[in-house]
Amino acid sequence: MEHLVDIVLLGLLMITGFAIVRMRSLLAAAMLTSIYSLLSASLFVVLDAVDVALTEAAIGAGISTILLLATVALTTDEEKAPRHTPLLPLVVVIATGAALIYGTLDMPHYGDPAAPIHQYVAPTYLHDTPGVIGVPNVVTSVLASYRGYDTLGEVTVIFTAGVGVMVLLGYRLRRCNITGPGIRNLIVLRVIAKLFFPLILLFALYVLLHGDYGPGGGFQAGVVFATGFILYALAFGLGNAQRLIPRKLLRIMVAVGMLIYAAVGIESMLLGGKFLEYRVLADDPVTGQRLGIMLIELGVGIAVASVVLIIYYAFVSRHCQAPEDM
Amino acid sequence: MSKLQHAINLGLFLFALWVLLSGHYTPLMLLFGVLSTLFVVFLATRADLIDRETQPILIKLSVLFYWVWLGREIIKSNIDVTRRILSPGLPISPTVFTVRAGQKTELGRVTYANSITLVPGTVTMDVDKDVFTVHALTREAAADLKRGEMNRRVCNVEIVF
Amino acid sequence: MMDTVLDVLSWIFLLGGAIFLLVGAIGALRFPDFYTRLHAVSVCDTMGAGLVLVGLMLQGGLSLVTVKLLLMFYFMMFTGPTAVHALAEAAMQSKLKPVVDEREP
Amino acid sequence: MSELLGHFNYWIVIILMMTGFYIVIARPNLIKKIIGLFIFQTSVFILFISMAKIEGGTAPIIEEGISVYSNPLPHVLILTAIVVSLATTALGLALVVRIREAYGTINEDDIHVQDEED
Numbered sequence: 157m158e159h160l161v162d163i164v165l166l167g168l169l170m171i172t173g174f175a176i177v178r179m180r181s182l183l184a185a186a187m188l189t190s191i192y193s194l195l196s197a198s199l200f201v202v203l204d205a206v207d208v209a210l211t212e213a214a215i216g217a218g219i220s221t222i223l224l225l226a227t228v229a230l231t232t233d234e235e236k237a238p239r240h241t242p243l244l245p246l247v248v249v250i251a252t253g254a255a256l257i258y259g260t261l262d263m264p265h266y267g268d269p270a271a272p273i274h275q276y277v278a279p280t281y282l283h284d285t286p287g288v289i290g291v292p293n294v295v296t297s298v299l300a301s302y303r304g305y306d307t308l309g310e311v312t313v314i315f316t317a318g319v320g321v322m323v324l325l326g327y328r329l330r331r332c333n334i335t336g337p338g339i340r341n342l343i344v345l346r347v348i349a350k351l352f353f354p355l356i357l358l359f360a361l362y363v364l365l366h367g368d369y370g371p372g373g374g375f376q377a378g379v380v381f382a383t384g385f386i387l388y389a390l391a392f393g394l395g396n397a398q399r400l401i402p403r404k405l406l407r408i409m410v411a412v413g414m415l416i417y418a419a420v421g422i423e424s425m426l427l428g429g430k431f432l433e434y435r436v437l438a439d440d441p442v443t444g445q446r447l448g449i450m451l452i453e454l455g456v457g458i459a460v461a462s463v464v465l466i467i468y469y470a471f472v473s474r475h476c477q478a479p480e481d482m
Numbered sequence: 483m484s485k486l487q488h489a490i491n492l493g494l495f496l497f498a499l500w501v502l503l504s505g506h507y508t509p510l511m512l513l514f515g516v517l518s519t520l521f522v523v524f525l526a527t528r529a530d531l532i533d534r535e536t537q538p539i540l541i542k543l544s545v546l547f548y549w550v551w552l553g554r555e556i557i558k559s560n561i562d563v564t565r566r567i568l569s570p571g572l573p574i575s576p577t578v579f580t581v582r583a584g585q586k587t588e589l590g591r592v593t594y595a596n597s598i599t600l601v602p603g604t605v606t607m608d609v610d611k612d613v614f615t616v617h618a619l620t621r622e623a624a625a626d627l628k629r630g631e632m633n634r635r636v637c638n639v640e641i642v643f
Numbered sequence: 644m645m646d647t648v649l650d651v652l653s654w655i656f657l658l659g660g661a662i663f664l665l666v667g668a669i670g671a672l673r674f675p676d677f678y679t680r681l682h683a684v685s686v687c688d689t690m691g692a693g694l695v696l697v698g699l700m701l702q703g704g705l706s707l708v709t710v711k712l713l714l715m716f717y718f719m720m721f722t723g724p725t726a727v728h729a730l731a732e733a734a735m736q737s738k739l740k741p742v743v744d745e746r747e748p
Numbered sequence: 749m750s751e752l753l754g755h756f757n758y759w760i761v762i763i764l765m766m767t768g769f770y771i772v773i774a775r776p777n778l779i780k781k782i783i784g785l786f787i788f789q790t791s792v793f794i795l796f797i798s799m800a801k802i803e804g805g806t807a808p809i810i811e812e813g814i815s816v817y818s819n820p821l822p823h824v825l826i827l828t829a830i831v832v833s834l835a836t837t838a839l840g841l842a843l844v845v846r847i848r849e850a851y852g853t854i855n856e857d858d859i860h861v862q863d864e865e866d
Contacts, residue, residue, distance in 0.1 A: 245774035265754030267803035317835030575744035599724035602685035
């Protein structure tokens with residue numbers, strides 16, 4: 157039964173993929189990409205990766221699509237036919253695919269509990285987490301505690317991307333007062349956005365603070381939080397959104413998020429542990445671990461939410477600045 | 483009602499939502515719930531969203547009756563649309579027409595517009611003050627809506643200050 | 644005994660929801676233009692998703708899961724029609740003409 | 749037969765990957781290329797997550813009475829990779845916007861022609 161759902165979802169993914177190849181309209185391709193992402197999020201749920209599914213649904217199907225649509229709006233919607241015949245790419249793709257499929261023949265079977273990947277560190281993580289870290293969600297404990305260095309690295313990547321987009325798309329741009337085309341008059345959208353804005357924000361905080369117990373954590377919460385503000389900006393105009401959360405504040409918040417993370421690491425060094433060794437943070441090692449995880453999830457959440465909003469502001473305000481530039 | 487009263491109502495609603503979502507009732511988690519609620523209410527105040535329309539808990543009992551009525555309508559028209567989709571001749575007759583909404587507040591009009599859309603067979607295409615442009619799948623659905631029963635019922639549950 | 648009844652009932656709801664979702668999809672394929680297809684989407688949004696959620700609630704029993712599903716249902720009753728309306732409004736603004744039945748009734 | 753069932757998932761994922769790869773190398777439109785990259789990335793995520801699955805396991809959230817959990821490590825790696833994919837996509841799209849402003853086109857062939865004229 158589980159296999160059946162799996163196979164159906166993979167089949168739908170394949171159909172969507174081929175449709176994207178054939179689609180000439182970039183707008184439609186962007187929407188299909190969103191569907192592709194949502195389908196893979198459903199597949200992740202079937203494959204027991206609930207945390208990953210939440211992240212994919214929020215980021216892949218949500219924010220990435222918004223950015224793609226913004227880019228299509230800033231550039232062009234139609235794709236010209238390629239000049240060359242796709243013969244060479246086709247040969248390359250088929251050859252690569254065949255080589256990879258040949259490579260999979262040596263892989264352990266799907267779902268095999270004896271596969272090497274399940275023998276090395278994972279059993280330790282699963283066994284030790286309740287006693288040492290004290291949180292039920294093993295993904296959170298690995299993400300924030302066992303592999304805290306990695307996660308610090310990822311947050312740095314996000315930070316760098318935010319800076320990069322700011323540099324590319326206008327760091328100096330003045331406040332811009334556009335409203336989404338015509339949305340100002342649409343009372344249905346405005347009233348519903350008003351109703352849902354506090355709910356989305358509360359849900360984001362719920363996801364942030366319940367990452368210990370179930371799917372959730374800083375990354376997902378940050379994105380959901382930013383989505384609330386994007387909805388606000390769509391319904392009430394970018395100008396109002398920037399009055400609510402100014403760019404300057406966002407720039408500071410990105411740095412604050414990173415700093416919270418790094419400061420927890422340094423604090424644990426000052427208290428006599430190693431970098432990011434949370435158990436020294438409190439008298440009881442387990443309490444220390446939980447405190448450390450909570451703090452760094454908070455830092456991650458702040459950083460991710462700010463970067464997503466910075467990127468969104470940058471893309472959308474490019475739209476209203478463009479006529480003056482040209 | 484004053485702004486403060488609205489803010490408190492929103493806060494209570496959000497905290498109730500938190501309790502329902504959370505499922506972990508340790509003092510720490512409840513404290514987090516209070517802090518989150520306060521933070522969101524603060525942001526909503528800053529966003530100037532605190533008014534009558536962000537009060538999903540302030541509903542009269544009559545709204546429940548309206549929902550029951552609306553649910554019956556939805557089921558009826560669902561079966562009708564399903565029959566039309568599945569019958570080989572595709573017996574539809576799309577029409578576009580306008581209706582006048584009798585509600586006085588924005589929230590009331592939005593409720594009416596969304597109720598029209600929620601019932602399969604009619605979709606609100608445009609809302610211009612109190613004139614709605616509606617697209618109907620069939621003449622029967624259009625005639626049904628033009629009779630104005632839904633309009634009257636939404637007017638009845640609307641709260642006017 | 645009670646469990647079996649609930650289980651059967653919930654499967655009836657789930658299958659009913661699936662049938663309505665399928666009907667909505669067929670409608671989206673059969674209907675002639677954009678606006679009429681929105682009506683098919685409405686079927687998926689209300690009956691399809693609604694029955695599936697009710698089926699899941701019966702599986703959940705009296706627990707927080709059911710409350711969360713109820714909340715989902717409640718919120719979908721707001722977001723679903725808003726999304727459909729937004730689509731229709733966007734199509735109107737980009738001057739897409741609806742196909743209208745011109746025959747005399 | 750057991751080969752087929754055991755590796756079926758991986759093969760479809762490879763087909764998905766190659767779909768993305770094909771878009772990247774065969775299509776001159778830059779936005780389409782980024783969409784291709786996105787599909788490739790997502791397929792790699794699916795590959796990792798399917799390797800983490802254990803037959804009969806559940807999500808790695810410790811609960812009384814459950815003993816088989818899927819492997820949490822790939823989940824963590826992919827969770828952060830998804831966020832990084834957002835970062836790379838955003839940066840790529842920002843570059844596309846700038847290229848459009850500089851060249852007036854986002855078609856790779858046209859850009860090459862313009863570069864040769866200079």
